[in-house]
Amino acid sequence: MSASKKPARGSVFFHEVVGxxxxxxxxxxxxxxxxxxxxxxxxxxxxxxxxxLFAMIAAGMRETVLRxxxxxYCVSCYYCTERCPQEVHITDVMYTLKxxxxxxxFSRQSSAAQAPAFSETFMEHVERYGRSFELGLITRxxxxxxxxxxxxxxxxxxxxxxxxxxxxxxxxxxxxDQLQAILARADELERSP
Amino acid sequence: xxxxxxPGCSLERNAGAYHDSTMAVAGVLGLxxxxxxxxxxxxxxxxxxxxxxxxxxxxxxxxxxxxxxxxPKAALPVIPVEAAETPQLVAPCSACYLNLSKVDRxxxxxxxxxxxxxxxxxxxxxxYDPGSLRVRHLLDVVVNDAGYDAIAARVxxxxxxxxxxxxxxxxxxxxxxxxxxxxxxxxTTLDKLMRVLxxxxxxxxxxxxxxGGHMTQISEDVALELxxxxxxxxxxxxADVIVTLCPxxxxxxxxxxxxxxxxxGTNFNLPVLFFTQLMGxxxxxxxxxxxxxxxxxxxxxxxxxxxxxxxxxxxxAVGKRAKRRNDQSLPMPYMPEEEER
Numbered sequence: 001m002s003a004s005k006k007p008a009r010g011s012v013f014f015h016e017v018v019g020x021x022x023x024x025x026x027x028x029x030x031x032x033x034x035x036x037x038x039x040x041x042x043x044x045x046x047x048x049x050x051x052x053l054f055a056m057i058a059a060g061m062r063e064t065v066l067r068x069x070x071x072x073y074c075v076s077c078y079y080c081t082e083r084c085p086q087e088v089h090i091t092d093v094m095y096t097l098k099x100x101x102x103x104x105x106f107s108r109q110s111s112a113a114q115a116p117a118f119s120e121t122f123m124e125h126v127e128r129y130g131r132s133f134e135l136g137l138i139t140r141x142x143x144x145x146x147x148x149x150x151x152x153x154x155x156x157x158x159x160x161x162x163x164x165x166x167x168x169x170x171x172x173x174x175x176x177d178q179l180q181a182i183l184a185r186a187d188e189l190e191r192s193p
Numbered sequence: 194x195x196x197x198x199x200p201g202c203s204l205e206r207n208a209g210a211y212h213d214s215t216m217a218v219a220g221v222l223g224l225x226x227x228x229x230x231x232x233x234x235x236x237x238x239x240x241x242x243x244x245x246x247x248x249x250x251x252x253x254x255x256x257x258x259x260x261x262x263x264x265p266k267a268a269l270p271v272i273p274v275e276a277a278e279t280p281q282l283v284a285p286c287s288a289c290y291l292n293l294s295k296v297d298r299x300x301x302x303x304x305x306x307x308x309x310x311x312x313x314x315x316x317x318x319x320x321y322d323p324g325s326l327r328v329r330h331l332l333d334v335v336v337n338d339a340g341y342d343a344i345a346a347r348v349x350x351x352x353x354x355x356x357x358x359x360x361x362x363x364x365x366x367x368x369x370x371x372x373x374x375x376x377x378x379x380x381t382t383l384d385k386l387m388r389v390l391x392x393x394x395x396x397x398x399x400x401x402x403x404x405g406g407h408m409t410q411i412s413e414d415v416a417l418e419l420x421x422x423x424x425x426x427x428x429x430x431x432a433d434v435i436v437t438l439c440p441x442x443x444x445x446x447x448x449x450x451x452x453x454x455x456x457x458g459t460n461f462n463l464p465v466l467f468f469t470q471l472m473g474x475x476x477x478x479x480x481x482x483x484x485x486x487x488x489x490x491x492x493x494x495x496x497x498x499x500x501x502x503x504x505x506x507x508x509x510a511v512g513k514r515a516k517r518r519n520d521q522s523l524p525m526p527y528m529p530e531e532e533e534r
Contacts, residue, residue, distance in 0.1 A: 022245055022306045023299045041403045042415045073415060076238040077363035077403035078291075082377045098242040115411045119239040126240075126251070130233040132202035141410065156448055163487045165207040174231045178317035179254060185316035186250035189309050 011060030021096045025089035030054045036080035036090050046070040050080060050090055053097075066104055071097040072112030117145040127183060130173030135166040194338055197263040197282040197326070198226035199255060201289035201440075202234050208286075208440030210484020214469035215285055215331060217483060221347055221476050222339040226283060229259045235292040238406055249306065250313040252296040256282075257314055257321040264325070279324070285331040285469075287364035287439035288406075294328040298370040330365050332438050332468065333374040336382045341389050349477035351391025354498045357471070358397040358432035358463075359383040360423070362442040366401055377401070383468060387436060390475040395430040399423050404445040413452070420445055421453050424461040433495040435465045443467060447489045464492035474499065 010028060018027055030051075037049030047068045048056065056065050074094040081090045098116070101107040107116045121141045125133045138157060142150045160166040173179065204212040219226050232255050240248035263280035284290040300307040301323035311320055335344070360383075367377040375382045378401055384394045399422060408416035423446065427435050437443050447465040454461055465488060473483040474496070485492060 020245075022249065023303050041405070041419055042408070045412070045415050073408075073412070075363075075403050075406045075408055075415075075419075077406070078368040079363065079403070082367040095241040095245070099245060102243060112412060116243070118407060118410050119242045122237065122239040123243055123247075126234045126236070131205070132234045132237070134202075134207055138410070159448070159489055160207065163489070165209065165487060167206045171205060173233050175317075178319075179233050179251075181316040182250050182254055182313050182319070183247050186246040186310075186313040187244070189313060190244065190246040 010058055013060045013062040013065070014057050016062075017057055017093065017096055017100070020100060021089070021092050023089070023092065025092045025096075026086065027054065027057070027088055027093060029086035030058075030088050031086055033085065035083050035085065036088075039079040039083050040074075041077060041079065042073045042075055046073050050074075050094075054088075054093075063106070065097065066101040066106045068097075069112040070094075071101065072107070072115040114145055117141060121145075125170065127180065128172075128176075129170040130176050130179050131171050133167065133170035135161075135168065136170060194223070195225045195227070195263075196329075196334065197259045197280060198228045199232055199235075199259065199282055199284045199289055199293065200228060201284060201286040203286055203440035203444075207444060208467070210470060210487045211285055211440055211443070211467045214467055214473045214483040217478050218335070218469045218472045218476065221473075221478075222335070222343060224334065224339060227263070229255065229282070230262055232258060235286075235289040237288045237292075246309065246313065249296055249299075249310045252292045253300070253310045253314050253321055254317065254319060256293065256297055256326060257319040260321055260325040261319075279327045281327045281329055281334075283329055283331055283334050285438070286441070287330070287362055288441060290328065290330045291364040291370070293326075294370040297323055297326060297328060328371055330374075330438070332365060332382060332386075335469075335472075336386055337374060341385060344386065344472070345389045348390060348475045350475055350499065352387070352471060352475050352499050353391045355392045355471075355495070356395050356431055356433045357387045357392040358395050358427035358430060358435045359387055359400055359468075360397065360427075360435050360437045360442060360446070360465075361401045362437065362439050363401065363403045365438060383436065383438065386468065387471065390471060392471070395427075395432050397427060397430060397432070399426040404439075404442045406441055406445075409445050409449050413456075416445070417449065417453050417456050420449055421457050421459070424450065424453060424459070424463055427463055428461055432463060433498060434471075434492060435463050436468050436471055437465055438468050443488075450490050462490060464488055464490045464495050466492055 032051055032055060034051045037043050037051050043049055048070050053065060053068060053070050071094040076091055078091050084090060102116050118141055122137055125137055142153055200212055233251060236248050236251045240251055259282050282293060284293055300310060307323055314320055361380050366375050366380045380401055387394045403419060404423060405416040405419040435446060443465050450461055453459060470483045470485060
């Protein structure tokens with residue numbers, strides 16, 4: 001939405017990223033200092049550091065950026081955002097890149113292919129009950145998306161149940177209809193801005 | 194003091210110990226927490242990754258409900274409503290605190306976004322004016338509103354001898370969407386609080402580094418390495434216990450500690466407790482009321498140091514500790530005026 005207000009510089013993809021972020025992330029202010037990558041706790045495992053990714057966005061390398069595992073390895077800790085001398089909302093940009101990658105179907109092929117499945121499974125439960133349902137989330141996510149790892153997670157689930165740290169049944173909020181109406185309207189707004 | 198209280202999904206069950214101990218401690222300190230009626234999930238870090246408007250609307254509903262429930266009532270027409278204080282909403286979970294404060298701040302900064310979110314909220318007959326609530330983390334309220342002196346006055350069983358590594362994680366101290374109550378990279382409020390309770394606070398350079406959040410579910414390679422760094426750091430400074438203020442941090446460090454040990458061949462044995470649990474113990478409350486014992490890495494051997502109950506004394510001999518490092522090896526920064534508290 002803020003893309004139209006910006007002077008016409010930067011790639012088409014750059015404007016797509018900025019435009020898809022609800023509050024202007026000041027991405028044009030990035031001066032390629034690399035503080036973000038140097039502060040990132042999972043930077044080692046990323047295919048591109050945030051700084052590299054932003055240079056690639058400016059250069060219009062849409063598909064490479066959206067196929068990168070970098071946004072999916074962002075742990076949303078805001079270390080980069082806190083330290084950025086230009087106050088770029090880096091975490092918000094990463095969220096936008098995740099959404100665009102899902103939309104294009106690129107996320108399934110990246111080395112972090114499981115991340116969107118986890119987010120989506122989490123959302124399904126919240127949309128149905130209004131609150132997170134941990135036992136259901138873990139069970140469904142692992143059985144559906146990582147069946148071979150179920151053996152590994154099972155002892156943890158059993159330990160959680162034994163300590164009464166998992167609910168056996170979901171807790172539904174009273175006005176779930178109201179929440180669902182709000183989320184449906186939000187979905188319409190997202191589709192036709 | 195009256196506050197709206199947003200517990201969040203974790204505190205309903207997996208971090209039930211945090212909720213129970215928060216309520217117990219709030220009772221002692223005279224903090225009145227009233228739960229937001231029919232609140233929904235804050236979306237954690239998941240909704241923003243998939244659906245932006247729904248993420249804003251989801252948290253928007255919580256803000257709208259809370260603002261309506263805790264709005265200052267103009268009972269006396271003499272006092273204008275503006276003069277009344279902005280109602281405060283307390284969140285004990287880092288992610289809930291972040292989402293509530295972030296969405297309020299973003300709606301205030303972008304009227305365009307606020308209009309959209311309110312269009313969505315209108316489908317449920319709700320409305321939210323940005324700025325109607327002041328969102329605060331539980332730690333902020335405890336140390337700044339109740340205050341260190343009032344807390345010190347309630348201590349009945351000082352945590353003398355207990356070596357505590359104060360772990361803040363990321364979202365409480367950064368990015369501070371509604372102002373920062375502590376330093377974003379080297380916070381100290383939790384350190385001071387633990388000292389007031391009589392504990393020995395060890396230096397913990399990684400205290401504001403991230404635990405990996407949901408990465409334990411997505412990529413063990415990333416998550417276990419982050420957890421290993423934190424556990425190693427706390428163990429090197431000979432902590433008996435890690436104290437935290439976030440259900441996700443507690444879950445990751447506690448539940449996945451054995452996975453870290455398996456992967457790296459380490460033998461970390463560091464119980465992870467919520468700061469409210471240690472406050473409750475220092476206030477002389479029964480461990481059962483504070484959810485002690487729900488952690489995967491048992492805290493009883495470490496807590497035997499402060500003698501919380503008869504039976505734990507016996508466990509002292511059984512408690513195994515990770516190999517300790519020579520205390521002479523690392524010169525520590527020292528804050529004399531705080532040590533004296």
